Amino acid sequence: MTKKLYIPGPVEVNADVFAAMSKPMIGHRMPEYATLHASVTDQLQTLLNTKDPVFLSTSSAFGIMEGAVRNLVQKRCANFANGAFSTKWHDVTKRCGIKADLFSTEWGQPITAKMVDDALSSGDYDAMTMVHNETSTGVMSPLTEIAEVMKKHPYVSFIVDTVSSMSAVPIDFEALGLDVCLAGVQKAFGLPPGLAVCAVSRAALDKAKATPNRGYYFDFEEFEKNDLKHNTPSTPCISLIYGLDAQLKKMFVEGLENRYQRHADMAQATRNWLQQQGFGLFAAEGHRSVTLTSGTNDGNTDLEQLKKLAGEHGYAMDNGYGKIKNKTFRIPHMADMxxxxxxEYFSLLEELLPQVRS
Amino acid sequence: MTKKLYIPGPVEVNADVFAAMSKPMIGHRMPEYATLHASVTDQLQTLLNTKDPVFLSTSSAFGIMEGAVRNLVQKRCANFANGAFSTKWHDVTKRCGIKADLFSTEWGQPITAKMVDDALSSGDYDAMTMVHNETSTGVMSPLTEIAEVMKKHPYVSFIVDTVSSMSAVPIDFEALGLDVCLAGVQKAFGLPPGLAVCAVSRAALDKAKATPNRGYYFDFEEFEKNDLKHNTPSTPCISLIYGLDAQLKKMFVEGLENRYQRHADMAQATRNWLQQQGFGLFAAEGHRSVTLTSGTNDGNTDLEQLKKLAGEHGYAMDNGYGKIKNKTFRIPHMADMxxxxxxEYFSLLEELLPQVRS
Structure with a gap:
């Protein structure tokens, strides 16, 4: 049975996206591709308010997350973590043979400006990584405040994963002074997975050129050289790029402000509904994501069973991630939802909850 | 105007493939994905005659080409080259900070068993790379003969790019004793780009575990750990994997022998046609590819103009690659062609050739 997806990515993909992805194939060295590429990257630059290039990486987000540290850490990396994906980024950094330290806070809590400032004040680091919107916990860290303290550390590359927030909240690449801002398209962009986008600052591009052993596939210099010709270093995932072009156009038709408001409204409705149903909210007050909400189990609900029943009704439910699985569960509200x-989902769960609560 | 693709990849993608790619999205940690993954990897194992795992890499082929050397070179790599892509692999290897030497032969010539044996007999190398079917020249190197001499060098990882030959000619991974055999799906598989497949031997998997700094995204150990659960380390390009599943099923319905014969027949017809038209064949006799044929310009044909005219008629023509552009041109005959x-293509060119020959 086909299930309607209520998991925080991959998200449900609409028919018009598949139609856009089914356009006749083109060669990536044909002028038709350059036109498509330019259309997509221009729109991404508008979305992120930057004139710096936005690269199209044929990979999932973790590819370019690895690429970012391979390009930008020459000395030592500070990995800030408050959930599964930000913690894994530290592991990935070390596996590249890069010196790195982990600065963790409790799951459910945000990365704070103070935490970043304290860690970087040692002067040991020339790069930092953080996840803006931790998909494992539903916490959105205060990027504006963190960006403010990052101004005190101009030689530290500011590398931010916005995998599940890009296009759902305003992210002003220039004003925030980001060096890298990356996302996968299977979250708020509402596309199938397989493509990551990555804005890179001029300072980061210049720095990357002097970093040894950064390889080829995720090399920023190689990306930039090709992007200037509206192209990519290797054969790109053309169908997904067609899909992204269509989704971006749809965003601008909706209007970015309307889009951000739609996400905020769905988030608020979800928080309200969870509390009405007797669940708690896992993310700390003031730091709750606009694209997914983690409810805390009230201790009396069999979330595994709820997921099973939802599945039988044709809905794919999430019951938490990693070490907080079944202690929390996540409700997505992003992309084209x-x-x-x-x-529809609240009604379903209201029907099923009495069957799984003791 | 939409152009029918007669370029050697990305190739024309049929409507049934796009339909398969448009199946409703699923989560990669849902059992539905494991079923799909197992179906695809089982079929790839049958295709390559191996019980060793075949990994699904969300990247173009160059990603996993870089990954292969990051995983398997501990000492020094011998990169054999007879065209643009095999030469670039050497560059990619060095950019990873890996010690490597280039052993080149003339474009148009194959890599030979003697060349490989001579180079490896120094004992300096613990890995070698070669491209079975050089898409830049239309040369298919004698893999069986090379595999024979590789038996004398059991400690050298045998890493072969079959990007434009896999599924068009028999490749017996076990019998050849390959360590890595990789391909992108936008060539003979007839899919849009964005997915690479990669068979890896037990010996290579064990060796990789002891190789430092191999990173995460292309780490063989990580691929294997997840593949055992019919999954991937990072979010995979699910729509393309649906497409690959459909294409593999179609291959087995056609029958592999019929499929190989179809490619051989189209190749022979193309060689005949080129010679009838007064063109030479660029690839050395006995080493001509079954998936694309490079014609040599007779000196009197304006290939740029021919390409332009073909474009106006709705056909995307190739006029050579890299340093042999316009001195050669390539005709693809692969995938679902x-x-x-x-x-149809020969008729078009016969109509246009008189207009571009002096």
Whole structure:
């Protein structure tokens, strides 16, 4: 049975996206590709408010997350972590043979400006990584405040994963002074997985050129050289790029402000609904994501069983990630979802909850 | 205007492939994905005659080409080259900070068993790379003969790019004793780009575990750990994997022998046609590819103009690659193409050639 996806990525993909992805194939060295590439990267630059290049990486986000540290850590990396993906980034950094330290806070809590400032004040680091919106916990860290303290550390590359927030909240690449801002397209962009996008600052591009052993596939210099010709170093995932072009156009038709508001409204409705149903909210107050909400189990709900029943009704439910699986569960509200999708899901769960609560 | 692709990859993608790619999205940690993954990897194992795992890498082929050397070179790599892509592999190897030497022969010539044996007999190397079917020149090197001499060098990892030959000619991974055999799906598999497949031997998997700094995204150990659960380390390009599943099923319905014969027949027809038209064949006799044929310009044909005219008629023509551009041009005959596609193209070119020959 086909299940409607209520998991925080990959998200449900609409028919118009598949139609865009089914356009006749083109060669990536044909002018037709350059036109497509330029259309997509221009729109991404508008979305992120930057004139710096936005690269299209044929990979999932972790590819370019690895690439970012391979390009930008020459001395030592500070990996800030408050969930599964930010913690894994530290592991990935070390596996590249890069010196790195982990600065963790409790899951459910945000990375704070103070935490970043304290760690970087040692002067040991020339790069930092953080995840803006931790998909494992539903916490959105205060990027503006962190960006403010990053101004005190201009020689530290500011590398931010916005995998599940890009296009759902304003991210002003220039104003924040980001060096790298990356995302996968299977979250708020509403596409199938397989493509990552990555804005890189001029300072980071210049720094990368002097970093040894950064390889080829995720090499920023190689990306830039090709992007200037509206192209990619290797054969790109053309169908997904067609899909991204269509999704970006749809975003600008909706209007970015309307889009951000739609996400905020769905998030608020989800928080309200969870509390009405007697669940807690896992993410700390003031740091709750606009693209997914983690409810805390009230201790009386069999989330495994709830997921099973939802599956039988044709809905794919999430029951938490990693070490907080079944202690929490996540409800996505992103991409092309609307309030009516949320209401549909709330109704389903209201019907099923009495069967799984003791 | 939409152009029918007669370039050697990305190739024309048929409507049934796009339909398969448009199946409703699923989560990669849902059992539905494990079923899909197992179906695809089982079929790839049958295709390559191996019980060793075949990994699905969300990247183009160059990603896993870089990954292969990062995983398997501990001492020094011998990169054998007879065209643009095999030469670039040497560059990619060095950019990873890996010690490597280039052993080149003239473009148009194959890599020979003697060349490999001579180079490896120094004892300096613990890995070698070669491209079975050089897409830049249309040369298919004698893999069986090379495999024979590789038996004298059991400690040298045998890493072969079959990007434009896999599924068009028999490749017996076990019998050849390959350590890595990789391909992108936008060539003979007839899919849009964005996915690479990669068979890895037990010996290579064990060796990789002891190689430092191999990173995460292309780490063989990580691939294997996840593949055992019919999964991938990072979010995979699910739509392309649906497409690959459909294409593999179609291959087995056609029958592999029929499929290989179809490619051989189209190749022979193309060679005949080129010679009838007064062109030479660029690849050395006995080493001509079954998936694409490079014609040599007779000196009197304006290939740029021919390409332009073909474009105006709705056909994307190739006019050579890299340093042999316009001195050669390539005609693809692979994936879902049939003899009638070849005849359609020959007719077009016969109509146009008188206009571009002096």
């Amino acid at each position: 609307t309030m009516s999708d949320m209401e | 049939t003899m009638s596609d070849m005849e």
